[in-house]
Amino acid sequence: MARRLKILCLHGFLGLPADWEFLGPALAAHGVDAEISALDLWSFSGLSLTEVVQRVADLCTSDEILLGYSMGGRIALMACFAALEKPAGLGIVSAHYGGLTPGACSDRQAWDEAWAKRFELGNWHNVLADWSKQPVFSGGPGQVPIRDEARFDRQALAHALRAWSVAHQPDQRPNLAQSNVPILWLAGEQDTKYMQVANHLSGMANNALKVRIVKGAGHRLPWQAPDVVAQLLAAFITSNNLMVGGLP
Numbered sequence: 586m587a588r589r590l591k592i593l594c595l596h597g598f599l600g601l602p603a604d605w606e607f608l609g610p611a612l613a614a615h616g617v618d619a620e621i622s623a624l625d626l627w628s629f630s631g632l633s634l635t636e637v638v639q640r641v642a643d644l645c646t647s648d649e650i651l652l653g654y655s656m657g658g659r660i661a662l663m664a665c666f667a668a669l670e671k672p673a674g675l676g677i678v679s680a681h682y683g684g685l686t687p688g689a690c691s692d693r694q695a696w697d698e699a700w701a702k703r704f705e706l707g708n709w710h711n712v713l714a715d716w717s718k719q720p721v722f723s724g725g726p727g728q729v730p731i732r733d734e735a736r737f738d739r740q741a742l743a744h745a746l747r748a749w750s751v752a753h754q755p756d757q758r759p760n761l762a763q764s765n766v767p768i769l770w771l772a773g774e775q776d777t778k779y780m781q782v783a784n785h786l787s788g789m790a791n792n793a794l795k796v797r798i799v800k801g802a803g804h805r806l807p808w809q810a811p812d813v814v815a816q817l818l819a820a821f822i823t824s825n826n827l828m829v830g831g832l833p
Contacts, residue, residue: 595657611815684756724775725803773802
């Protein structure tokens with residue numbers, strides 16, 4: 586008897602497992618019944634990016650989809666290719682494939698350090714307000730997830746900025762070009778930075794990789810367009826026959 590499809594979700598920076606609570610009901614509305622679980626990446630605080638990726642890779646199974654948003658998308662991407670048992674599918678939302686140039690890496694590390702210090706020492710509400718004013722969040726509707734300081738460890742946030750940065754992420758384009766795992770890559774139409782990433786990937790000659798652009802949305806797709814995210818994920822699941830997982 587075949588097992589039920591599972592979806593393992595990874596949140597972004599300043600994210601929580603609860604960010605994915607919308608997904609089960611939203612998928613069901615599009616005819617997909619899946620078991621949704623969300624990993625708490627903050628439980629890996631103190632580990633290097635390589636160590637976090639390996640922890641997630643060790644959780645991968647062939648009857649699940651690995652789904653990640655932003656920082657969680659980058660980790661999911663690397664974990665998919667590091668896993669001994671590949672997931673049935675991979676969903677990437679508003680994320681980067683890595684491989685920054687040396688100059689871009691240096692600039693990114695300086696940016697990460699400046700924000701890490703602010704998250705360690707700054708007034709919480711002021712830091713969050715300034716974080717949301719960044720250009721990457723400027724497109725799309727104005728939904729901003731509510732973040733209570735009590736739910737976070739400031740040192741863990743600072744560590745994530747320093748240690749889990751895209752500056753430390755190897756270029757995943759060679760893996761993407763050769764992947765046999767079905768991949769859905771989503772970006773918001775008004776998210777200029779990640780639209781460029783998605784447009785670059787859309788030119789890859791790999792039938793396993795499907796790039797989809799969400800109209801009228803920016804970087805925060807799970808909040809700005811949750812039903813569209815679910816609709817595209819449901820279509821991806823059905824078109825790749827992933828509704829039912831592998832044999833036990």
